[in-house]
Each structure stands twice: as structure tokens, then as C-alpha cells.
Amino acid sequence: MEKIKEYDVCIIGGGIAGLMAAYTIVEQAPKTKVILLEKGRDINDRHCPIVGGQSKTCLKCRPCAIMEGLAGAGAFSDGKYIISSEYGGWLPDFMDREEVLKYIREADDILVRFGATKEVYYPDDELKLMCLRHDLHMQQAIVKHLGTDANLKTMANLITYLKDKIEISTLSEVIDVDITNHQVLYHLSNQERYLKAANILIAVGRSGSRYFQNWCNKNHISLANNQVDVGVRVELPYNIWEHFSKRIYEPKIVYRTKAYHDQVRMFCFNERGYVVTENTDGVLTVNGHSFKASDKRSENSNFALLSTSNFTSPFNEPIEYARSIASLANQISGGSVLVQRLGDLINGKRTNEKRLKESSVRPTLNAVAGDLSLCMPKRQLDNIIETLYALDKVAPGTANYDTLLYGVECKYYSARPKCHHFMIDGCDKIYALGDGAGFTRSLSQAAANGIIVAKEVIKDL
Numbered sequence: 001m002e003k004i005k006e007y008d009v010c011i012i013g014g015g016i017a018g019l020m021a022a023y024t025i026v027e028q029a030p031k032t033k034v035i036l037l038e039k040g041r042d043i044n045d046r047h048c049p050i051v052g053g054q055s056k057t058c059l060k061c062r063p064c065a066i067m068e069g070l071a072g073a074g075a076f077s078d079g080k081y082i083i084s085s086e087y088g089g090w091l092p093d094f095m096d097r098e099e100v101l102k103y104i105r106e107a108d109d110i111l112v113r114f115g116a117t118k119e120v121y122y123p124d125d126e127l128k129l130m131c132l133r134h135d136l137h138m139q140q141a142i143v144k145h146l147g148t149d150a151n152l153k154t155m156a157n158l159i160t161y162l163k164d165k166i167e168i169s170t171l172s173e174v175i176d177v178d179i180t181n182h183q184v185l186y187h188l189s190n191q192e193r194y195l196k197a198a199n200i201l202i203a204v205g206r207s208g209s210r211y212f213q214n215w216c217n218k219n220h221i222s223l224a225n226n227q228v229d230v231g232v233r234v235e236l237p238y239n240i241w242e243h244f245s246k247r248i249y250e251p252k253i254v255y256r257t258k259a260y261h262d263q264v265r266m267f268c269f270n271e272r273g274y275v276v277t278e279n280t281d282g283v284l285t286v287n288g289h290s291f292k293a294s295d296k297r298s299e300n301s302n303f304a305l306l307s308t309s310n311f312t313s314p315f316n317e318p319i320e321y322a323r324s325i326a327s328l329a330n331q332i333s334g335g336s337v338l339v340q341r342l343g344d345l346i347n348g349k350r351t352n353e354k355r356l357k358e359s360s361v362r363p364t365l366n367a368v369a370g371d372l373s374l375c376m377p378k379r380q381l382d383n384i385i386e387t388l389y390a391l392d393k394v395a396p397g398t399a400n401y402d403t404l405l406y407g408v409e410c411k412y413y414s415a416r417p418k419c420h421h422f423m424i425d426g427c428d429k430i431y432a433l434g435d436g437a438g439f440t441r442s443l444s445q446a447a448a449n450g451i452i453v454a455k456e457v458i459k460d461l
Ligand SMILES: Cc1cc2nc3c(=O)[nH]c(=O)nc-3n(C[C@H](O)[C@H](O)[C@H](O)COP(=O)(O)OP(=O)(O)OC[C@H]3O[C@@H](n4cnc5c(N)ncnc54)[C@H](O)[C@@H]3O)c2cc1C
Pocket: 012, 013, 014, 015, 016, 017, 018, 037, 038, 039, 040, 067, 068, 069, 070, 071, 072, 073, 074, 075, 076, 077, 078, 079, 080, 081, 082, 088, 172, 173, 174, 175, 203, 204, 205, 206, 207, 208, 211, 278, 287, 288, 289, 433, 434, 435, 436, 440, 441, 442, 443, 444, 446
């Protein structure tokens, strides 16, 4: 029998959290023997048939080129890098905000080293005040816009650098991690393989959150649920929000609805961008991105508008809740996602192909014209409509008849394992990090989490 290979560190997942952990270890402890296992393909081999124009609908490829592969879910993202600990994850639950910010800046310096821009957008108090006057609460941060194209290049440069220093195995899906003997079972191109590592870092992102949750349940690791956000992607002419985007790049606004006292968030703003589909574990949802290059800009901007729910008892499965709403949208759209004009939604009409063609806002995603009220719960739908009218006060035109709503967009955050310095309780030298562990929900905090965990590992090598 072939001898099982042994490593000092095994990183599971090649998203920004895993890559930043790898980078920190090779820089600060260069003799460490590290392997990184990634379920998806190498960054240059990630080709989504929709993006490439070979298919109009999601073919549910495995692995999914958008969510999985080296550089993770962030590979084709818009690359908005938030230099703040105010939002983007829950790392401030574990350490001082100042310390979180220090690691976010450290990660930013690394990205700049590999080609990221130095240009930043600063907060704007005038806009914040204008929002406040309408009970809209703008979250402020220093933001960088890397752009989908430049972000991909930066990540490719970082990966090329790492390839010389550590072993990277793609198309390697981890199936199990034994918490007592640290044996890792993985499938490499569908063949069973084993390895052992003294330290194991689980950085599987949102696409791996179901896997991680099942693994925790199997090993009796207790998990705390996070909130779940369900809503739509809004698309409208770019000039409606230009007075914000020109000054701060990304308006992030929170509103508490009068009808239900629920929190609705406007975020993930993509100026002159595109609405895209996202395949999370077989369920199709929507998202958005935009390019930095001026010749790749659309005439529309888009943003997420999501209503937050926190479940307590007896229901305890927020991820399944969001997945089932999104699955319903997939079913009624014949395996795709829906698009509806706001005016049609308010008037109780389905948007059909004819009505969509009449729309003055031309959709950037080929979604199925339909009726969101058939799949979205009333509470979330009411919240979204009320918030659109509230936003219309600071950006008139937001609640126009032809504003397009794509559904369903949801952000579910993995359940969090109990841990101490990110080492999972009861699992010696097995760490959880990034979006998959429910600690982060942004590039900057996931990157910071990678650095923090790497430093913990190095202390004890
Ligand atoms: C379309 C899109 C746009 C976004 N835009 C932004 C943005 O502009 N700004 C921002 O801050 N954030 C953005 N985000 C969120 C951001 O991408 C994530 O917060 C970030 O990627 C999380 O990093 P991560 O390393 O924790 O996880 P991921 O990036 O998800 O990486 C996890 C990796 O683990 C791999 N994996 C999963 N399971 C296994 C397994 N069993 N075995 C081996 N490997 C496995 C996956 O294939 C994946 O490559 C966006 C996300 C999407 C999807």
C-alpha cells in the first residue's frame, strides 16, 4: 500500500482565506510543508458556459466555475475591497475592531504587491446626512474597487507565486477529516486519496458550507446559526445612483421597515455592471459584478436588496429556508432565475416577454420574465417594495415602473462552530476560517481571517 504523505499544514479551500493563510505561512515560516486542496479548477481553467456565451442557462457544472476553483467565490467578483471592520463579517466578535482593521490592511498590502490598485474611495458625510433625513442609514467605509478583470489578475499573480512554494492540488474535493488522527480523505479527479497533516485549516467558503455543517454535526461540534438574507437584485439606469457612486463608489444603506420592523440592506452595488447567476450547491441565485475597463461597462447599475431574518425556535435551518425559496424560483422559471418589472409586481401582473421588451431598462441577464410574488414570501416582498420607495427619496427613479427585480438573491451565512482562536473546540490543531465557517462575508475579512489563523498556526509549528 502506498505510504500516506504527511504535511505540516493542509489548507482545504483555495479562496482568499486559504490563499492568504498559505501566503502568510510561506513568508513567515518558509520551511513549512504545506498542501492546499481545492475542489475546483485552477484559476485559468475556470470557464462558465454562460459567461463564455455557450449557454443561456446554468448547466449546473461540477465544479461550478463561478463559485469553485483557485481564488474561490471572489475570483470573478467585482473586487470591492472594504477597508473597515464595520461590515463584511463577524471578526469583531473575536477581537478588537482595530486589530481586525490591522489585518485587513495587511491583506490589502499583499494584494497591492500582486497588482491591486492603490486607489481608494472615502466616506462622504453629506450623503450620509441626506440618507439620515429619510430614515436611511448609510454604512461608511474606505473602499477599493479592484474591478472583475483586475481582481482576477491579482489573484492569478498570487497563485503563481504560491505554486513555487507549496503543493497545490486542484480538482481535489475533501470528503472527510478525521479529528483524532488528522487523516484527510479527498477525491482527486474522482479517485480516493489520503494524506495526514499536523495542522488542518478548513476554508471551504459558502459553496462548502453544507459540507462543513454536515462534518461538524457528524463530529458533534456545536454550531450557532447566523442570520439569513433573502431578496432581489435591483437593476436600473446607472445615472439614478451616480451622485452616490461617483463619490463613494458603493452605497451601502440599511432601512428598518415600518410594516414589520425588519432590517433591509442595500449593498453589493455594481456601477454600470451586469447581473449574473450564481450556482450554490445546485441552487441558482443571482448576483452582480462590474468591470473596471470602460469598454466593458453596461448602461445599468445593479445592487442587492435583501431582507434579514433571524430564526430562533423551533426552526433552526436558515440556510435551508433560503435555499427552498431560491429553488421555488428555479422551478417556476424552468430551471433559471426570474426577472420582473417593479410596476408589474405592484400591479399584481406577471412580467412576460412582451412586457419585458417594452421596458426602458434593458436587462443585462437573460432571466425568465415572471412573477416574484409566486415564490417570495409576502413579508420579504413587502419589505423590498417599502425599501425601494424609501430609497427613491434619496435617488429618485429607484422605484420607477421599469426598475428590474431579479430573484431570488439570498445570502446565507454558514453556521459558526465553537472555537478558541479559530481552533475548533474539541479538535486539536484543526481550524475553521472564512465564509464557510460563518466568520466572514467579504473578501477583506476572509483575507484577514486567513492571515490571523496562519499566525496562530506558525506560533506552534
Ligand atoms: C459573484 C460574487 C461577487 C462578490 N463580490 C464581492 C465583492 O465585491 N467584495 C467582497 O468583499 N466580497 C464579495 N463577494 C464575497 C466574497 O467573494 C467572499 O466573501 C470570499 O470569497 C470568501 O472567501 P473564502 O476564502 O472564505 O471562501 P471562497 O472564496 O468561497 O473559497 C472557498 C473555496 O473552497 C473550495 N471548497 C469548498 N468545499 C471544498 C471541499 N470539500 N474540498 C476542497 N475545496 C473545497 C471552493 O471550491 C472554493 O474555491 C462576492 C461573492 C460572489 C459569489
